[in-house]
Amino acid sequence: MLNSVTSKICLLATLGLAISASAVEKKKIDFVLGVDGDFKAAMSKAASSGASESNHFVIFFPDGEYNIGSLTGDSNQMTTFTASNTSLVGQSADKTVLYNKSINEGISVTATLKVSANSVYMQDITLYNKANYGNEANCGSACRHDALMTVGDKLVYKNVKLLSTQDTYYTKLNNNKKGRSYWENGQIEGTVDFICGDGDVFFEGTNLVMRRSGGYITASQNNTDWGYVFNNTTITVTNNSFNKTFYLGRSWARAKTIFLNTKMVAEPKAEGWGPDMNSAPVVFGEYNSKNASGGAVNTSQRKTRFQGTKDGTSWDVTLKTVWNASDAAKYTLSNVLKGSDNWDPTKLTAQVSSPKIAQEGAEIVWADDDNARAWVIFVNGKYKANVITPSFSLEGVATGSKITVRAANSMGGLGAYSNEVSTVDAAATYYKVTIGDAIGGKVTTNLSGDKVMEGKTAIFTAGPNEGWTFTGWSGKSAADIDASKAIVEIVATGDIELIPNFAAEGTTVFQVEDGIITNAAAESNNAGFNGNGFVNFGAGDLSLVQVPVYAEVGGEYEVVVRYANGSGKARSLAAAGPGVCPAGIDGCKSAETMTFEATTNWTTWETLSFKTKLSAGAGYFTFATIGGNDGPNLDQLELILVKADETTSVRRLSAPSLQLVPTTRVRLFTLTGQLIRESAGSTVSTENLAAGMYLLQRGDGSLLRQQIIRVK
Numbered sequence: 001m002l003n004s005v006t007s008k009i010c011l012l013a014t015l016g017l018a019i020s021a022s023a024v025e026k027k028k029i030d031f032v033l034g035v036d037g038d039f040k041a042a043m044s045k046a047a048s049s050g051a052s053e054s055n056h057f058v059i060f061f062p063d064g065e066y067n068i069g070s071l072t073g074d075s076n077q078m079t080t081f082t083a084s085n086t087s088l089v090g091q092s093a094d095k096t097v098l099y100n101k102s103i104n105e106g107i108s109v110t111a112t113l114k115v116s117a118n119s120v121y122m123q124d125i126t127l128y129n130k131a132n133y134g135n136e137a138n139c140g141s142a143c144r145h146d147a148l149m150t151v152g153d154k155l156v157y158k159n160v161k162l163l164s165t166q167d168t169y170y171t172k173l174n175n176n177k178k179g180r181s182y183w184e185n186g187q188i189e190g191t192v193d194f195i196c197g198d199g200d201v202f203f204e205g206t207n208l209v210m211r212r213s214g215g216y217i218t219a220s221q222n223n224t225d226w227g228y229v230f231n232n233t234t235i236t237v238t239n240n241s242f243n244k245t246f247y248l249g250r251s252w253a254r255a256k257t258i259f260l261n262t263k264m265v266a267e268p269k270a271e272g273w274g275p276d277m278n279s280a281p282v283v284f285g286e287y288n289s290k291n292a293s294g295g296a297v298n299t300s301q302r303k304t305r306f307q308g309t310k311d312g313t314s315w316d317v318t319l320k321t322v323w324n325a326s327d328a329a330k331y332t333l334s335n336v337l338k339g340s341d342n343w344d345p346t347k348l349t350a351q352v353s354s355p356k357i358a359q360e361g362a363e364i365v366w367a368d369d370d371n372a373r374a375w376v377i378f379v380n381g382k383y384k385a386n387v388i389t390p391s392f393s394l395e396g397v398a399t400g401s402k403i404t405v406r407a408a409n410s411m412g413g414l415g416a417y418s419n420e421v422s423t424v425d426a427a428a429t430y431y432k433v434t435i436g437d438a439i440g441g442k443v444t445t446n447l448s449g450d451k452v453m454e455g456k457t458a459i460f461t462a463g464p465n466e467g468w469t470f471t472g473w474s475g476k477s478a479a480d481i482d483a484s485k486a487i488v489e490i491v492a493t494g495d496i497e498l499i500p501n502f503a504a505e506g507t508t509v510f511q512v513e514d515g516i517i518t519n520a521a522a523e524s525n526n527a528g529f530n531g532n533g534f535v536n537f538g539a540g541d542l543s544l545v546q547v548p549v550y551a552e553v554g555g556e557y558e559v560v561v562r563y564a565n566g567s568g569k570a571r572s573l574a575a576a577g578p579g580v581c582p583a584g585i586d587g588c589k590s591a592e593t594m595t596f597e598a599t600t601n602w603t604t605w606e607t608l609s610f611k612t613k614l615s616a617g618a619g620y621f622t623f624a625t626i627g628g629n630d631g632p633n634l635d636q637l638e639l640i641l642v643k644a645d646e647t648t649s650v651r652r653l654s655a656p657s658l659q660l661v662p663t664t665r666v667r668l669f670t671l672t673g674q675l676i677r678e679s680a681g682s683t684v685s686t687e688n689l690a691a692g693m694y695l696l697q698r699g700d701g702s703l704l705r706q707q708i709i710r711v712k
Helices: 039-047 068-072 333-337 476-480
Strands: 057-061 064-067 079-081 086-090 096-100 113-115 120-123 126-129 148-151 155-158 161-163 169-172 180-184 187-190 192-197 200-204 207-210 216-220 228-231 234-237 247-251 256-260 283-287 305-310 313-318 358-360 363-365 374-379 382-387 391-393 402-408 430-435 441-445 451-453 457-464 469-474 487-491 496-503 509-511 516-518 520-523 534-537 544-551 555-564 571-576 592-596 606-614 617-624 633-644 657-659 665-670 675-679 683-685 692-699 704-711
Touching: 039 057, 039 068, 064 068, 068 079, 068 096, 180 333, 187 192, 200 333, 216 256, 247 256, 247 283, 382 391, 441 496, 457 469, 457 496, 469 476, 476 496, 496 617, 509 544, 516 520, 534 544, 544 633, 592 606, 665 683, 675 683
Parallel strands: 057 086, 064 096, 079 113, 086 120, 096 126, 113 148, 120 155, 126 161, 148 169, 155 180, 161 187, 169 192, 180 200, 187 207, 192 216, 200 228, 207 234, 216 247, 228 256, 256 283, 430 496
Antiparallel strands: 305 313, 358 363, 363 391, 374 382, 374 402, 430 451, 441 457, 457 487, 469 496, 509 633, 516 544, 520 534, 534 633, 544 617, 555 606, 555 633, 571 592, 571 617, 657 683, 665 675, 665 692, 692 704
């Protein structure tokens, strides 16, 4: 049986960051390399983040070289990235470098980064395989060392550079036979077949760099509708002797490759297309190719007949390889990539305008922007912080420092730098801001951290979760505001301390996915759940969820847990009721072990119940994995009152004070344990109290009694 204490004393937590109601949800960058940990830690966090296609987990790389081959690579230094709905964003494409040095060559075993995921966004990063780059003349006939290998759909690359030799960029289809990718600008370098594989990939404005003579830019085996489409790309060589020695591509199997509006600073061989590898191409097309001077490239000798034999199979096909405007018209970005879900990656790559910043007192300020997810602050060119409000405190920043700011779009990609401001001395006093545990809701603010400058107006907004209501503010600063209002303003003249109170009156069912999730994921892929989804725990690091619940009255409750466990064997979780493990469930000796028997499959939902004592008000039920083992999927909790406490009563108060029998002391608390009123007489005032429920405590010198009251 789980036990709970009569009342839970709330430990004030450092102020959380705000989410504004805007076109793009305000949200900080989720993980900054070198600040929050290394790339291995970032991968782990991303995999368990519960991110969605519209709410990416963003990993930011400040300028620097990151040896991911040694850190996260396998025995051949290949790193496999599996977290869908993730953004990898660098400070700058040239100076943010992720590299490896693969040992054994091979197309599927060498990638600097293998992306086995969907909906991954990458911007301003270089992926660099050092195995033979710069030594192309001596790497032999087989020099396959990928910089990027992908097995996924809806992948986006903006200002990304790939550096390697053969098979630099290798694309494959996912399990659903989809493989859409979009390139915007960027650069890909290589020697032979350095863009190869399957899928529908649209390259817009990408630079293609041939690093040796006699090579092939592409080798495609497209089993999809469109293949590789290059638009407004530029082709160059690292040595002018390579000019007119290479090919646009060759057929690996069912090749579909199209070059539109290409600037050929370096031109391919006159025939354009090379000998087939093992089958005939399906589409080879070229339209409006221009030379370095802007004149038309001579395409009169382009190859149109493709013949060959491989493993006893012969082919002989004729293709129109030099196109007119009508031929090229259908190969638009929209047609190539929209698919059945009308995907438009250009909405993801659009950059937010650079802010215009200025120093006001001891802060850098700028105008808000509804399109910005966050802003990143740089001090003397180096990453300093990221904020979700349009201001940055200069506390701790040396006078004369050069400040710039960049806005992040919905995917976390950073736009252009702001103007530069050199800071001047401006002494200021800062006060601490703390917010109590917001069980059943969240607090948003116009502040960018847990401090506020003297004289600044701090705005706090209490937002209840679905099914909950805001019942008022408490805490020592509540006397300075109208505590019944969800949005309040405080001009900072000292430390600010507020506690939001939420209630879920009339509700007895609580969805687990609404809880605070750590190293687990909120999912909706298994049918039969209630609410918006369920929580899927993870193996390895401690995985847990804290589910906010609300009890109308104190007493004994039956808690019914709805779960699925299609693993084929029982799985266990540690469980603790409100107040049992206030410092965290990891190592909490009061937590109980709950065993969830196997269900028929992951879409079969069963219930497990237990009894526990609950005090009236809001609290968390915590469920956590044990010993690194995985857990069941949890859907919802239902509270069923078995027996109310005899000492618990609910009174509705409309008068400004509460009369009590003679006593030596009367004290009034919030349900989270914050003392807000105290009297040595028989009366305690309820004037100006926010509507809601409170804990009333009275003592006559030998006996302490308490009850729950409700103020209207």
